Amino acid sequence: MKSRRQFLKISSLSAAGLVFGGGLLETFADNLLKSNQSYFKGPYDFTRTPTYCEVCFWKCAGWVHKDENGRIKKIIGNDDDPNCNGRFCPRGTGGVGMYFDEDRLKTPLIRTDERGKQSFREATWDEAFDYIAAKMNKIKEEHGPECTALFTHGSGGKYFGNLLKGFGSNNIAAPSYAQCRGPREVAFIATFGQGINSPENTDIRDTKCLVLIGSHLGENMHNGQVQEMSDAIDKGTTIITVDPRFSTVASKSKYWLPIKPSTDMALLLSWMNVIISEGLYDKEYIEKYAFGFEELKAHVQSFTPEWAYGITTIKPQQIRDTAREMAHAAPAVIVHPGRHVTWYGDDTQRLRAVAILNALLGSWGRRGGFYNPAKASVPHFHLPDFPTPNKDWRAAMGGKYKLADLALASGVCEATIPSPEMSCSIKGWIVNGTNLINTLPDQKKTIAAIQALDLLVVVDTMPMEITGYADVVLPECTYLERYDSLRISQGRVPSIALRMPAVDPLYNTKPAFWMARELAKKLDLLQYFPFETIEEEIDWELKQVGSSLEEMQRIGVKLMDREVDDLYFGEDEDVEFYTNTGKIELYSTALEGEGFDPMPVFTQHPEPSEGFYRLIYGRAPMHTFSRTANNPNLTDLMDENTVWVNPKVAKEWGLKNDQYVYLENQDGVISDFKIKVRVTERIRWDSVYMVHGFGHADKRLTRAFGKGVSDTQMITNVMLDPIMGGTGMRGNFVTFRFDNKKTEV
Amino acid sequence: MRYAMAIDTKKCVGCSDCVVACQTENDVPIGHCRDWVVEVMDGTYPELEMELRSERCNHCENSPCVRCCPTGASHYSDGGIVLVTKNECIGCSACITSCPYDARYVHPDGYVDKCTFCLHRVKKGMQPACVAVCPTKCMYFGDLDDPRSEVSEVLKKRKYKTLIPEAGTKPQLYFLI
Numbered sequence: 001m002k003s004r005r006q007f008l009k010i011s012s013l014s015a016a017g018l019v020f021g022g023g024l025l026e027t028f029a030d031n032l033l034k035s036n037q038s039y040f041k042g043p044y045d046f047t048r049t050p051t052y053c054e055v056c057f058w059k060c061a062g063w064v065h066k067d068e069n070g071r072i073k074k075i076i077g078n079d080d081d082p083n084c085n086g087r088f089c090p091r092g093t094g095g096v097g098m099y100f101d102e103d104r105l106k107t108p109l110i111r112t113d114e115r116g117k118q119s120f121r122e123a124t125w126d127e128a129f130d131y132i133a134a135k136m137n138k139i140k141e142e143h144g145p146e147c148t149a150l151f152t153h154g155s156g157g158k159y160f161g162n163l164l165k166g167f168g169s170n171n172i173a174a175p176s177y178a179q180c181r182g183p184r185e186v187a188f189i190a191t192f193g194q195g196i197n198s199p200e201n202t203d204i205r206d207t208k209c210l211v212l213i214g215s216h217l218g219e220n221m222h223n224g225q226v227q228e229m230s231d232a233i234d235k236g237t238t239i240i241t242v243d244p245r246f247s248t249v250a251s252k253s254k255y256w257l258p259i260k261p262s263t264d265m266a267l268l269l270s271w272m273n274v275i276i277s278e279g280l281y282d283k284e285y286i287e288k289y290a291f292g293f294e295e296l297k298a299h300v301q302s303f304t305p306e307w308a309y310g311i312t313t314i315k316p317q318q319i320r321d322t323a324r325e326m327a328h329a330a331p332a333v334i335v336h337p338g339r340h341v342t343w344y345g346d347d348t349q350r351l352r353a354v355a356i357l358n359a360l361l362g363s364w365g366r367r368g369g370f371y372n373p374a375k376a377s378v379p380h381f382h383l384p385d386f387p388t389p390n391k392d393w394r395a396a397m398g399g400k401y402k403l404a405d406l407a408l409a410s411g412v413c414e415a416t417i418p419s420p421e422m423s424c425s426i427k428g429w430i431v432n433g434t435n436l437i438n439t440l441p442d443q444k445k446t447i448a449a450i451q452a453l454d455l456l457v458v459v460d461t462m463p464m465e466i467t468g469y470a471d472v473v474l475p476e477c478t479y480l481e482r483y484d485s486l487r488i489s490q491g492r493v494p495s496i497a498l499r500m501p502a503v504d505p506l507y508n509t510k511p512a513f514w515m516a517r518e519l520a521k522k523l524d525l526l527q528y529f530p531f532e533t534i535e536e537e538i539d540w541e542l543k544q545v546g547s548s549l550e551e552m553q554r555i556g557v558k559l560m561d562r563e564v565d566d567l568y569f570g571e572d573e574d575v576e577f578y579t580n581t582g583k584i585e586l587y588s589t590a591l592e593g594e595g596f597d598p599m600p601v602f603t604q605h606p607e608p609s610e611g612f613y614r615l616i617y618g619r620a621p622m623h624t625f626s627r628t629a630n631n632p633n634l635t636d637l638m639d640e641n642t643v644w645v646n647p648k649v650a651k652e653w654g655l656k657n658d659q660y661v662y663l664e665n666q667d668g669v670i671s672d673f674k675i676k677v678r679v680t681e682r683i684r685w686d687s688v689y690m691v692h693g694f695g696h697a698d699k700r701l702t703r704a705f706g707k708g709v710s711d712t713q714m715i716t717n718v719m720l721d722p723i724m725g726g727t728g729m730r731g732n733f734v735t736f737r738f739d740n741k742k743t744e745v
Numbered sequence: 746m747r748y749a750m751a752i753d754t755k756k757c758v759g760c761s762d763c764v765v766a767c768q769t770e771n772d773v774p775i776g777h778c779r780d781w782v783v784e785v786m787d788g789t790y791p792e793l794e795m796e797l798r799s800e801r802c803n804h805c806e807n808s809p810c811v812r813c814c815p816t817g818a819s820h821y822s823d824g825g826i827v828l829v830t831k832n833e834c835i836g837c838s839a840c841i842t843s844c845p846y847d848a849r850y851v852h853p854d855g856y857v858d859k860c861t862f863c864l865h866r867v868k869k870g871m872q873p874a875c876v877a878v879c880p881t882k883c884m885y886f887g888d889l890d891d892p893r894s895e896v897s898e899v900l901k902k903r904k905y906k907t908l909i910p911e912a913g914t915k916p917q918l919y920f921l922i
Contacts, residue, residue: 074769076878087880090762096769218758223880230756230881248758251795258791621760633768636775637761646790681790 049502050556051075052487054154054479055091055098056624057176057198058223059487060084061497061557062092064480072099072480072502081557082224082491083199089221090622090637097633098478099506103702104461105475106507115451118468118698125510125518128472133522135455135471136167139427145169146389147427148455149412153625154433155484155499156459156476156512159529163516164430165386166528171393171412171426175439178408178726184337186403186724187351190588192364193578196337197373197490204228206368209329211322213242213264213354215338218249221621222339224491238329240322242267245616245644245689246682255322261614261687262344262605262730263312268353269602270308271323272300275360280327282362289575290359292587292598299599311602330361332368345719345728348403349600352588356600359584365569372567376494376560378486379544381537384527396425401725402594408725410440410718416449428455432512433476437465438626438693441715441729459512462630463700474515477505483513483534486541492567494560496545498538498552596723605731607686612666612733613649614687617711626693629704641708642678644689650679653736662737663709667716670740672697675709688734747806747889748824748862749917750876751896751905752799756883759784759797763875763884767801770863770874777850779860780875796922799875799884802827802848802860803908803916810840810849818857824888825917826864831856845912862886889917 048063053075061081067073075095079086088095108128113119123131139147145168150160152174161172177185185195196202204210205228218226229249233239239253242264250256259267275281276297286293305316326333335357341347363369393407396415401408413436416426429450440446450456450469458470467473476482480502487497505511513534520529531537539549547558569575576582580589592598608614622637623629643663645655655661660674673695683689695710719728759782767779780801787794804827810819811827818833819840829840829849834856841849841857852858863873867886871877876884887894896919903921910916 074766076766084880087878087882088762089880090760090765093762093765093769093878218760218881221758221760221880226758226760226880227882230758230883233756246790246793246795248795248797251793251797252755256791256793621758621762622765632775633765636768636778637764681786681788681793682795684790 046553049500050078050497050553051479051499051502052497053088053092053095055095055628056221057153058083059489059497060088060092060223061487062088063556064502066502070503072096075480078497078556080555080559081497082493082495082559083489084223085227087223087227089223089226091221091624091628091634092223094622094628094631094633094637095480097631097635098461099480099503101462101630101632103463103630103700104478104507104509105463105467105473106509107475108508109470109473111471115456115469115471116447118700120473123472125508128474129518129522132455132457132472132519136428136523139454140168143427144390145387146171146391147425148430149173149393149416149426149428150430150432151175151409151412151434151436152432155479156432156516158485159513159516160430160432160459162383162528163520163523163525166520166525167523168387168389169392170389171407171415173393173407173409173412175409175434175436177406178404178410178724179342179439179441179729180340182342182404182406182408182724183347183721183726184339184341184351185405187348188337188355189405190348190403190579190590191352191355191359191585199224199489199491200337200339201370201373201490202334202336203368203371204232204334206332207232207237207329207334208332208368209238209240209326209334211240211242211326211333211335212249213268213335213338214341214343215336216243216245216247216249216618217336218252219247219621220339220619238325240325244684244687245618247618255318255325257314257318257322258684260311260313261616261684262607265346265350265353265600265602266303266308266311267314267319268350268357269300269303269600270305270319271326272296272353272357272360273303274305274320274323275327275357276300278324280324281360282330285331285362286360289577289584291579291581291583291585296356296586296599303602311604326361329368331363331366333361333363334358334369335361335363342721342726343728343730344603344605345721345726345731346603347721347726347728348723349597352591353600356586359586364584365575367568371492373490373492374494374562375490376488376496377545377563378488378496378541381530381540383530386528393426397725400722403590404724409436410727411725413440413446413449416452417445418452425452427453429453430457430459431466431470432459435460435464435466435626437469438710438712441712441718441727443713444716459515461509462627463698464626465696465698468698475507475509476512476515477509481505481509482511483538484511485534486538494562495557496552496560497557498549500553591723594723608733609666612735614730615665615711615714615732615734616687616689616730617692618689620691623691623693626696626710629693629696629707630701632703635703638691639703639707640676641691641694642676643709644678644680644683646683646685647679647681648685650677655679655736662740663714663734664737665714665716666733669714669716670737671695671709671713672740673706673709674740746824747917748804748826748867749887749889749896749919750862750873751885751899751919751921753883753885753899753903753921754796754798755921756881757782757797757799758881760880762878762880763799766874766878767860770866771861773858774853777852777858779848779858798920800846800848800908801875801918803846803914803918804860804862806915806917807913809843809845809914813839813843815839822864823868826862828861828864829857829859845909845914846916
């Protein structure tokens with residue numbers, strides 16, 4: 001195939017906004033690097049510097065533009081980046097607010113009172129590192145290095161990960177697994193031998209039918225996907241949306257199925273029933289690639305649309321019509337695997353049903369279905385071997401969750417709470433860029449785990465609930481003020497992107513690489529940090545792939561060769577899948593082997609009692625997690641969440657638009673703060689809806705404090721997925737209260 | 746030359762990226778905006794329809810704001826774009842009252858401010874910031890007098906409407922429906 005590099009568009013350096021001509025700039029950057037290798041001081045002479053966004057996980061590459069005073073002005077997308085195609089989403093565009101937020105953490109802090117009290121004294125970096133190193137060494141001596149853990153979300157994780165592995169622990173967890181997409185990965189690996197990853201390998205650009213089940217694409221603003229969906233709308237693609245809420249994308253769909261919450265599995269099984277009984281499945285594909293079709297056929301025989309109607313409230317004719325639409329478009333059809341799929345504890349099985357449905361339609365490996373992604377191959381410098389830990393978080397799980405292929409954040413949290421069954425619980429946490437109090441469900445449990453720790457280090461840019469519990473707070477500079485490791489993306493075309501500082505860090509803040517390396521010095525682990533500066537490491541890595549730091553500073557994004565042109569399966573191609581049978585497993589031998597149902601079954605989930613409503617939560621396009629709630633630019637767009645209430649329910653309770661109420665869940669937990677009522681037809685009468693990430697309890701967040709309700713606070717009924725340990729978070733019901741005597745707002 | 750914008754309500758997801766992009770491009774102070782998103786709902790559950798619209802100054806051909814401005818600060822510029830000259834504006838707000846689209850606000854520095862179709866960018870051959878950033882590419886900008894401009898092409902192909910046509914202002918913001 002042709003080299004992708006031939007298509008590589010080098011951005012014109014004479015384009016608007018640049019002061020220097022190309023040649024001059026190169027020389028300038030060269031000199032700057034030569035004379036200043038230790039730390040790349042604010043390159044104020046660049047009017048634009050490359051970055052990749054850190055506001056969400058999509059990591060779009062872009063340019064940071066500065067005004068004539070060297071002040072950050074705006075951030076825009078890099079035209080050459082396949083993740084964003086030159087267009088940032090509101091969060092990325094509003095990333096400037098992260099830098100300008102005057103509530104940022106400014107200097108290292110050491111706790112002076114009990115955990116959770118937010119009492120700290122300012123410390124020097126050296127003091128902070130001495131404190132941490134002493135505690136870590138003490139944990140190592142008394143309990144072993146395995147009794148430490150890292151929770152991470154974001155770019156700094158790589159360096160703290162190396163530190164921890166060098167120290168002797170592999171308890172490295174990201175909430176994005178057990179709290180978000182883990183069930184999907186396990187389900188797709190069980191079916192196709194391959195996960196979905198991020199960005200997803202969904203070929204939305206070329207699809208003829210996009211099926212979204214519990215996925216509010218557009219409101220979640222997963223940039224590349226939203227862009228492709230928009231192109232698909234232009235081409236007249238059929239969109240089918242299944243959601244109890246009239247989501248934005250529901251309003252753009254040919255079919256909106258307003259399903260009764262918690263019954264999605266019944267609909268999926270019934271779609272399979274129609275597709276098999278009407279002979280609409282891809283017979284050649286199934287015969288050639290699949291294992292267990294006859295078993296599946298027998299299994300779904302009784303799951304008729306009439307059966308599903310009683311459960312889902314979706315009319316049988318609608319179920320048949322939508323199944324036929326999908327089959328008509330096949331194989332250019334995507335039953336989208338979604339994201340944040342941890343709902344009812346049977347999530348791996350539900351996502352298995354999604355995977356099987358795709359298999360029946362023959363969409364995996366086909367144009368308009370799921371393409372085969374390629375990851376850019378960038379060699380990392382070979383580090384000395386890490387010591388082998390004697391045990392990890394799994395030891396505390398009693399043999400459960402063997403199919404989880406990554407560490408569970410909730411599992412590590414669980415393993416921290418002392419119990420008689422455990423030989424040693426975890427004693428030290430490093431938390432990098434994730435507000436665990438609002439990220440993990442069941443706050444009481446998270447706090448219990450924290451109170452059992454000997455050491456809690458929190459690395460963040462902003463004060464958060466979690467920083468209040470820290471022994472040491474390490475203030476990280478924002479992504480606009482630092483280098484980070486290269487973004488290495490998979491996709492139709494693999495790509496790499498550079499992030500470099502646009503300006504010097506404000507206040508006494510530092511990048512994670514520097515922090516991890518300084519800690520490594522104190523812990524005598526410098527062998528795992530062979531490069532003195534991150535620039536040297538990046539430059540070394542880039543030189544292995546024929547580029548350099550200097551080149552990337554100019555272009556920001558580089559597209560790499562695809563090793564093989566195998567975006568889709570060839571006609572009559574023999575494909576071996578990484579499953580036990582080498583086939584697409586409609587009947588999962590891996591699940592059966594672990595004692596689970598080899599094919600998905602329907603489970604009835606509890607329903608709200610009189611006066612209670614199922615709590616459904618989701619995203620708004622302008623906010624990410626709880627991270628952006630204080631961002632001045634994004635708060636300006638949306639500064640609190642609202643509780644969506646159907647007019648029938650509002651009438652019963654006498655609720656008016658914009659009225660504030662408290663929420664109480666079925667376990668008697670009352671929200672700390674009040675939330676504004678939004679009376680809208682867009683939500684069912686048995687549910688309420690709110691956007692995640694509000695109701696911050698940290699007063700130092702001057703814009704976000706006390707605004708709206710934290711859905712996490714209301715989630716106390718966590719339904720664990722027995723297969724992979726995902727935390728199902730749709731099992732809470734709430735009612736309205738007009739006061740909360742415990743708090744004053 | 747007649748600059749106009751067409752916005753596809755079928756593709757807009759109401760993310761407000763246009764609003765942030767405008768704020769950072771044009772130094773619009775936080776707490777104010779030159780563009781905004783409107784959501785219009787119709788029906789009862791589950792028979793519902795929703796329209797999302799990114800709105801801004803309509804750069805009307807027959808602009809009440811230009812007519813009523815006592816100092817001439819509000820005026821027509823290149824291609825019919827309606828602008829306010831900062832230092833001629835006395836902040837009397839007559840234009841704000843006269844605008845049927847509520848498209849203007851008083852800048853904290855005392856003058857009236859609003860969308861300029863990013864004339865400073867347009868002059869350089871670039872698109873307005875909101876159009877350039879929109880992830881769904883739901884906005885089209887160009888010269889209506891040029892039959893081959895993006896905006897002319899899309900208005901030929903699609904059904905559209907303008908807002909409050911009965912006000913007789915001849916708005917140059919078109920919504921594709």
